[in-house]
Amino acid sequence: MKTKVLAALAATMAVGATCAFAANPFVDVPSDSWAYKSVVELADAGIIQGVDGQYFQGNRNITRYEAAEMVAKAMAHMDKASVEQRALINKLADEYADELNNLGVRVSALENRVGNVKLTGDARIRYRYQSEGDKIKGTDQVVNEKQTNDNSWDYRIRVRANAQVNDRTKVTYGVSTNNISFADNSTASNSDDNNISTDLANVDYNFGGNNWDLMVGRYEYIMGGPRAYGFFYGDTFDGAQLKYQNDKFAATAGYGKFKEGPIGGYWTVDDANYASAKTAYGELEGFFGGGRMAGSAVGVYYNNIMPKAELLGNDIALDNIDVWGAYASVNFGKWNALANYETYRDAIVNDNGSKDNADVWVGKLTYGAANFATPKSWDAWVEYLNADQFDIDGTFLGSTNGWRNDSLTSNVKSWGVGVDYTFAKNAQFQVMQSFATSAKDGNADPGEETRAQFVFVF
Structure with a gap:
């Protein structure tokens, strides 16, 4: 799966943290990269870990299971998100719900989406x-x-x-x-x-x-x-x-x-x-x-x-x-x-x-x-x-x-x-x-x- 999921998560800014002064955890993301700020913010919030803890590998496709894990972590910060940001995270959560279930992982945040009414x-x-x-x-x-x-x-x-x-x-x-x-x-x-x-x-x-x-x-x-x-x-x-x-x-x-x-x-x-x-x-x-x-x-x-x-x-x-x-x-x-x-x-x-x-x-x-x-x-x-x-x-x-x-x-x-x-x-x-x-x-x-x-x- 393309890294557009990461872009969507970064766009929500649901972590609610200002990470301008956080250290860059990935050696392959230069400070002048267009994605630098978003990548650092997501890493600082614990939503992404990269590969081997050192490399971001921004051109690598990710699996749906990896995307589902990131979505679940983003939900943990739902209370800091705006209404529009919550809507986007909820949409991503619905998209990857099957992967979470098939992995045998029950993420409580998946069912605890604040401000959401589900039929x-x-x-x-x-x-x-x-x-x-x-x-x-x-x-x-x-x-x-x-x-x-x-x-x-x-x-x-x-x-x-x-x-x-x-x-x-x-x-x-x-x-x-x-x-x-x-x-x-x-x-x-x-x-x-x-x-x-x-x-x-x-x-x-x-x-x-x-x-x-x-x-x-x-x-x-x-x-x-x-x-x-x-x-x-x-x-x-x-x-x-x-x-x-x-x-x-x-x-x-x-x-x-x-x-x-x-x-x-x-x-x-x-x-x-x-x-x-x-x-x-x-x-x-x-x-x-x-x-x-x-x-x-x-x-x-x-x-x-x-x-x-x-x-x-x-x-x-x-x-x-x-x-x-x-x-x-x-x-x-x-x-x-x-x-x-x-x-x-x-x-x-x-x-x-x-x-x-x-x-x-x-x-x-x-x-x-x-x-x-x-x-x-x-x-x-x-x-x-x-x-x-x-x-x-x-x-x-x-x-x-x-x-x-x-x-x-x-x-x-x-x-x-x-x-x-x-x-x-x-x-x-x-x-x-x-x-x-x-x-x-x-x-x-x-x-x-x-x-x-x-x-x-x-």
């Missing part, structure tokens, strides 16, 4: 089909009625606005449609689904040398954190979260309310009674073999879910549900192995009024990595799920970050396979299939699920 989002077109389940012995009743092609297709669109207020504070606002069916009668039957809702609205503040992070507002909470399987989570969660993290360790604590999703599906109570169920949670994670961003990790977590008191119209106080979990995510070469365990205490009410625990075991083995920024990248995976019955109806306690439908998340043993393929930049095709699925208790097995979807990010 992102995604669109998903999904096909889901679940075959007819086995018949209950001695009857014609099946677990799942066969779906038709009409109600197997749906789509969802999400848009996010990320505003960097200053070098420590970021504001995020997001809107999303629900899953809208392509069925012929979707306008009438899915009138509620067509509504656009606010699913993100939070303020994120970094302090303590960027090791501490405080987030307040509406955010997506995944039990166990982003590295865990995410068997349980809240679709829309209002709360506050405090997190400390470094390259070896992370500790998280939070409190809030689940605002949507079937959090109240258990005990056959109407969802409205539990739409604001509260929870306090904590997570401890350790990172190794590559650090927090790219290495392996282990974690433990706890949730105390506090439902409302109404039960079938009676003023009966319900016991809190304690959820304990642990996960391990280990990388070896191009492979990743994930194991996740969760136990839900007092999740089931028996006929005699006693209560039991419900346990979940998940194992997943993945080869490769499908990266939205890298066309033709792909991965393939196989997983196993063993989940107890979560309530007297056999339905799942809440929402899930997994891909299975409701009847494949409770009282079930199930295998699954899938492939993710990036067929163009920011465009990915994903396909998933369950197999060897059986009910743990009872006579009827749920049908197998097929899922395929196109996901586009922007």
Whole structure:
């Protein structure tokens, strides 16, 4: 790449330093050169180092990776730049973002561009089909009625606005449609689904040398954190979260309310009674073999879910549900192995009024990595799920970050396979299939699920 990148950086003068009296660090840049002042200023600011610390080699082409490194260093001085200079640096940052990602380098300044508002989002077109389940012995009743092609297709669109207020504070606002069916009668039957809702609205503040992070507002909470399987989570969660993290360790604590999703599906109570169920949670994670961003990790977590008191119209106080979990995510070469365990205490009410625990075991083995920024990248995976019955109806306690439908998340043993393929930049095709699925208790097995979807990010 030509040295025009250097010229652009010099033109911004984003370093904000007057380096007229700085020593020339390069023996091959004479003081009478037209580029002398700009080169010295960039070197004094640490944006360029030259070759072997002595030579600038102004006629040498540079790689995109070298340019990306210089852009990242320029961003560190963003607070000293004018509006026009920030715009140019931001443009260069967008140009070389893929190189930074491909190098496995996460430059915090890339996401902390002061005075910048960036719109992102995604669109998903999904096909889901679940075959007819086995018949209950001695009857014609099946677990799942066969779906038709009409109600197997749906789509969802999400848009996010990320505003960097200053070098420590970021504001995020997001809107999303629900899953809208392509069925012929979707306008009438899915009138509620067509509504656009606010699913993100939070303020994120970094302090303590960027090791501490405080987030307040509406955010997506995944039990166990982003590295865990995410068997349980809240679709829309209002709360506050405090997190400390470094390259070896992370500790998280939070409190809030689940605002949507079937959090109240258990005990056959109407969802409205539990739409604001509260929870306090904590997570401890350790990172190794590559650090927090790219290495392996282990974690433990706890949730105390506090439902409302109404039960079938009676003023009966319900016991809190304690959820304990642990996960391990280990990388070896191009492979990743994930194991996740969760136990839900007092999740089931028996006929005699006693209560039991419900346990979940998940194992997943993945080869490769499908990266939205890298066309033709792909991965393939196989997983196993063993989940107890979560309530007297056999339905799942809440929402899930997994891909299975409701009847494949409770009282079930199930295998699954899938492939993710990036067929163009920011465009990915994903396909998933369950197999060897059986009910743990009872006579009827749920049908197998097929899922395929196109996901586009922007």
